[in-house]
Amino acid sequence: MGAFFALGLFQGAVYGLLAVGIVLVYKAKRVFNFAQGEFGGVAAFCAFGLTVALGLPYWVGVVGGLAAAVAMGLVVERVVVRPLESSSRTIMLVALVGVALFAVAVTVLAAEPVPRVMPPIVEGGTVDILGAGILPQQLILLAVLAVLAAAMAWFFKTDLGLAVLASSQDLRAAQVVGISPTAVSRLVWGLAALLGGIAGLLYAPVGIFTPGFMTFTMLVPAFAAAVLGGMTSLPGAFIGGLAIGVVQNLGIYLLGQQLAVPGAAELGVFALLMLVLLIRPQGLFGKAV
Amino acid sequence: MKRTGRHLLKADGLGLRFGGLQVLDELSLTVPEGRIVGLIGPNGAGKTSCFNCLTGIYRPQRGRVSFDGRDVSRLPTHRRARLGMTRTWQNLGVIDSLTVTENVMLAQHQRAGYGALAGILGMAGTWHRERELRRDAAEILDYFGLADVAGERVAELPYGTRKTCDMAMALASDPKLLLLDEPASGLSPEEALGLADTLRELRDRLRLTILMIEHHVPLVAEVCDYVYVLNFGRLLTEGGPEEIQRHPDVIAAYLGDGHATA
Amino acid sequence: MTTATLVLTRVRIRGRLGLVLRVVLVLAALALVAYPLFYGGDVWAQRISRAAIYAVIGLSINTLTGHAGQISLGHQAFVGIGAFSAAFMASQLAAPLGFGLAAAALAGTVTALLVGMVALRVTGLYLTLVTLAFGLTAETTIFNWREFTGGGAGAFAPRPALVETDFAYAVLCLGVLALVLYVDWRLVSTKTGRALAAVRNNEDIAATLGVNVTGYKLGAFCFSGLVAGLAGGLFAYWNQVVQALDFEFQVALVWVLMTVVGGLRSRLGVIIASSFFALLPLTLPNFLSGLPWQPPFLNEAVYHVLPPFIVVVMLLLVLRFFPGGIGQLLAPVTRRGGPKGAKR
Numbered sequence: 001m002g003a004f005f006a007l008g009l010f011q012g013a014v015y016g017l018l019a020v021g022i023v024l025v026y027k028a029k030r031v032f033n034f035a036q037g038e039f040g041g042v043a044a045f046c047a048f049g050l051t052v053a054l055g056l057p058y059w060v061g062v063v064g065g066l067a068a069a070v071a072m073g074l075v076v077e078r079v080v081v082r083p084l085e086s087s088s089r090t091i092m093l094v095a096l097v098g099v100a101l102f103a104v105a106v107t108v109l110a111a112e113p114v115p116r117v118m119p120p121i122v123e124g125g126t127v128d129i130l131g132a133g134i135l136p137q138q139l140i141l142l143a144v145l146a147v148l149a150a151a152m153a154w155f156f157k158t159d160l161g162l163a164v165l166a167s168s169q170d171l172r173a174a175q176v177v178g179i180s181p182t183a184v185s186r187l188v189w190g191l192a193a194l195l196g197g198i199a200g201l202l203y204a205p206v207g208i209f210t211p212g213f214m215t216f217t218m219l220v221p222a223f224a225a226a227v228l229g230g231m232t233s234l235p236g237a238f239i240g241g242l243a244i245g246v247v248q249n250l251g252i253y254l255l256g257q258q259l260a261v262p263g264a265a266e267l268g269v270f271a272l273l274m275l276v277l278l279i280r281p282q283g284l285f286g287k288a289v
Numbered sequence: 290m291k292r293t294g295r296h297l298l299k300a301d302g303l304g305l306r307f308g309g310l311q312v313l314d315e316l317s318l319t320v321p322e323g324r325i326v327g328l329i330g331p332n333g334a335g336k337t338s339c340f341n342c343l344t345g346i347y348r349p350q351r352g353r354v355s356f357d358g359r360d361v362s363r364l365p366t367h368r369r370a371r372l373g374m375t376r377t378w379q380n381l382g383v384i385d386s387l388t389v390t391e392n393v394m395l396a397q398h399q400r401a402g403y404g405a406l407a408g409i410l411g412m413a414g415t416w417h418r419e420r421e422l423r424r425d426a427a428e429i430l431d432y433f434g435l436a437d438v439a440g441e442r443v444a445e446l447p448y449g450t451r452k453t454c455d456m457a458m459a460l461a462s463d464p465k466l467l468l469l470d471e472p473a474s475g476l477s478p479e480e481a482l483g484l485a486d487t488l489r490e491l492r493d494r495l496r497l498t499i500l501m502i503e504h505h506v507p508l509v510a511e512v513c514d515y516v517y518v519l520n521f522g523r524l525l526t527e528g529g530p531e532e533i534q535r536h537p538d539v540i541a542a543y544l545g546d547g548h549a550t551a
Numbered sequence: 552m553t554t555a556t557l558v559l560t561r562v563r564i565r566g567r568l569g570l571v572l573r574v575v576l577v578l579a580a581l582a583l584v585a586y587p588l589f590y591g592g593d594v595w596a597q598r599i600s601r602a603a604i605y606a607v608i609g610l611s612i613n614t615l616t617g618h619a620g621q622i623s624l625g626h627q628a629f630v631g632i633g634a635f636s637a638a639f640m641a642s643q644l645a646a647p648l649g650f651g652l653a654a655a656a657l658a659g660t661v662t663a664l665l666v667g668m669v670a671l672r673v674t675g676l677y678l679t680l681v682t683l684a685f686g687l688t689a690e691t692t693i694f695n696w697r698e699f700t701g702g703g704a705g706a707f708a709p710r711p712a713l714v715e716t717d718f719a720y721a722v723l724c725l726g727v728l729a730l731v732l733y734v735d736w737r738l739v740s741t742k743t744g745r746a747l748a749a750v751r752n753n754e755d756i757a758a759t760l761g762v763n764v765t766g767y768k769l770g771a772f773c774f775s776g777l778v779a780g781l782a783g784g785l786f787a788y789w790n791q792v793v794q795a796l797d798f799e800f801q802v803a804l805v806w807v808l809m810t811v812v813g814g815l816r817s818r819l820g821v822i823i824a825s826s827f828f829a830l831l832p833l834t835l836p837n838f839l840s841g842l843p844w845q846p847p848f849l850n851e852a853v854y855h856v857l858p859p860f861i862v863v864v865m866l867l868l869v870l871r872f873f874p875g876g877i878g879q880l881l882a883p884v885t886r887r888g889g890p891k892g893a894k895r
Contacts, residue, residue, distance in 0.1 A: 090751070106860075220680075224684065263690070266687045269687075376759050395749055398742055403741075405746075408741030
């Protein structure tokens with residue numbers, strides 16, 4: 001059971017990383033970003049193409065992957081988000097679902113939909129933590145999550161971060177600070193895409209990856225993590241991610257292994273999401289209205 | 290028949306806090322039946338928050354609200370509305386995607402007289418009731434001079450017309466109490482005076498009770514029987530309109546201390 | 552382009568000409584269905600059934616997203632639960648078709664009620680997240696529950712004698728579609744439609760007008776679940792076998808996008824778009840293999856991704872240039888004109 005706990009904690013790190021990006025967009029735009037996972041998916045595929053397929057050095061793959069993610073973020077901002085600024089949030093959400101589906105479809109068309117293996121940043125055997133074998137890659141993932149969550153929390157204390165927050169409430173407020181709403185919007189989506197890209201690059205080497213892996217398996221737990229953390233709290237997203245990872249793996253242990261219920265991981269996430277909305281809809285760190 | 294002195298609405302010690310911000314503090318006010326009461330104060334004094342507490346959109350942490358002789362503090366917004374509490378909005382409460390007629394019929398929601406399911410299934414009585422509602426709506430639109438635009442979508446109408454439609458909706462809901470949030474904003478001085486006549490007519494002929502937030506001082510002086518002044522979420526003072534206009538605290542709050550000494 | 556759109560939305564064909572145009576449009580649509588139904592043989596009867604089932608699904612999503620402004624990304628789960636319920640009734644209990652369809656509708660409603668009671672109490676679009684998580688859970692847990700779904704082989708739903716032929720079954724599907732259309736029409740033209748319009752525009756305004764916001768959202772979701780379940784039941788008897796594979800979660804995303812492409816709150820638009828996406832996977836391989844030049848990258852996997860790819864491209868174009876979808880393009884004809892016509 002301890003092993004499942006440890007596995008969950010490290011699995012949760014990637015949810016937390018995605019959740020931080022989701023929270024960033026939600027704080028600034030009040031919209032659930034369904035494209036967050038695919039930023040990572042696109043980054044992973046570009047990095048794989050550069051390093052494994054073309055045989056370039058690893059750092060080229062990392063830079064290329066992140067650049068692709070950021071470029072995608074900026075294109076999404078310009079082509080989808082900004083033209084729909086005045087539409088309802090329902091339409092915006094549908095459009096972002098469309099973006100995710102589009103990215104998955106393009107990856108399938110561009111690359112064969114077969115499982116791939118991405119080499120990790122650090123080679124080496126697993127480390128034993130509470131009886132679970134943890135890859136060095138996963139240790140890096142958890143550390144990066146902690147650093148990025150702290151960095152984002154700090155960012156929202158700076159003038160620039162406050163301007164981003166202000167833009168969600170009132171366009172004029174951002175203009176008073178001297179930053180155009182357009183620049184704020186670009187910044188938010190660029191940053192969110194960068195975070196998503198990092199998540200994708202760090203997670204791809206943990207297992208095998210297929211087109212759409214970030215959206216189809218990572219995105220829902222990441223959203224659950226963001227909701228658990230209160231949707232607007234960065235520390236909440238961090239802790240929520242780890243908690244979801246742990247709950248999911250305990251679900252696998254208790255429901256899956258002990259009771260032989262199929263799909264225990266998904267069931268665990270769904271049950272937790274329902275429980276949070278039922279008992280504490282503002283999340284662990286959100287403010288009650 | 291007119292029972293004066295009975296309180297239609299009573300708020301007692303309302304306290305509302307958002308995080309560290311005290312929005313309303315120990316706010317008490319009463320609105321007697323058949324009167325027009327004003328609620329004034331500088332921007333950010335908590336007037337609209339007060340309306341939100343009265344209608345149940347915000348749940349204040351402290352205090353209670355009673356309406357028409359019953360404690361409504363725990364009732365959700367739509368239940369309070371059904372008791373006869375109607376409000377208008379600073380940014381208008383019209384629904385853009387509906388026509389003027391449909392907006393007025395929407396305001397008649399609570400007295401449609403048939404269940405949602407019966408309507409969906411097209412049960413016999415509902416067709417007849419819909420026709421009646423449509424006729425009632427047409428009458429109200431006639432009264433407000435909106436008959437010409439009855440079939441137009443609200444989104445396509447100029448601001449003044451939308452505002453009139455908002456007022457028509459407020460009346461169509463068959464209220465006991467009207468909560469008006471800045472009814473004169475966006476109106477010209479002449480239109481504001483016309484509004485004063487309308488409000489008095491509503492009070493005298495339809496026996497409506499009105500609580501209104503307003504910045505336009507001449508209008509407040511003209512129609513209000515009693516005025517509450519709010520500043521920083523607290524009650525600054527209360528009294529008749531003439532009294533209030535002369536009150537030094539009110540002048541200071543409106544002009545700011547800097548202006549008072551300059 | 553924007554100006555062109557603007558002109559298009561403002562054009563109203565009034566009076567008698569408008570009426571004639573609408574009648575012609577409806578007759579043309581009926582002819583478009585009737586011709587292949589009577590002369591196209593079993594193949595086309597099957598296709599028309601499938602298109603009608605998809606249209607029912609599109610209208611189910613339209614109720615939730617178009618009328619109530621909420622999104623479900625797990626609708627394939629509701630359709631799937633309906634399908635498996637109908638198959639369970641048919642194969643395990645040997646119940647008649649009517650009971651099977653009723654069970655499907657009931658299963659969809661109850662599921663929506665349970666999910667919605669939790670997710671719709673909270674303001675915002677949390678239903679989107681909850682339904683997405685539910686869809687995944689349904690796919691991995693409920694649809695893998697062997698006693699209910701028959702495992703990998705699937706559950707069987709043999710058609711009763713009355714609707715055994717593909718022609719009879721197509722008529723049944725079209726009948727259900729007509730019923731759903733009638734209800735949607737009644738919904739829009741009674742107090743429910745007005746209340747839902749208020750709810751999706753501004754929940755606070757709706758509440759101060761006496762509308763029970765949570766109640767209406769939940770009602771809309773339950774009705775959407777009912778119709779989705781019913782569509783699932785129809786699907787079960789159409790295919791005569793139901794497999795978990797038919798209800799992968801990506802399908803739900805395509806359905807939502809397809810409904811928006813058709814045009815929220817436009818009945819005709821939703822039907823056109825739904826039919827198109829119902830027939831696309833059936834006709835696309837034939838169409839592509841009939842091309843004079845075969846692109847080298849075409850294979851089975853690509854056929855699988857092409858419909859989502861096409862729907863997304865259409866969605867992005869639609870949102871950019873005519874946000875009302877196909878329904879907006881049809882609006883000059885379908886909208887009742889004239890100053891007296893108080894409808895939209």
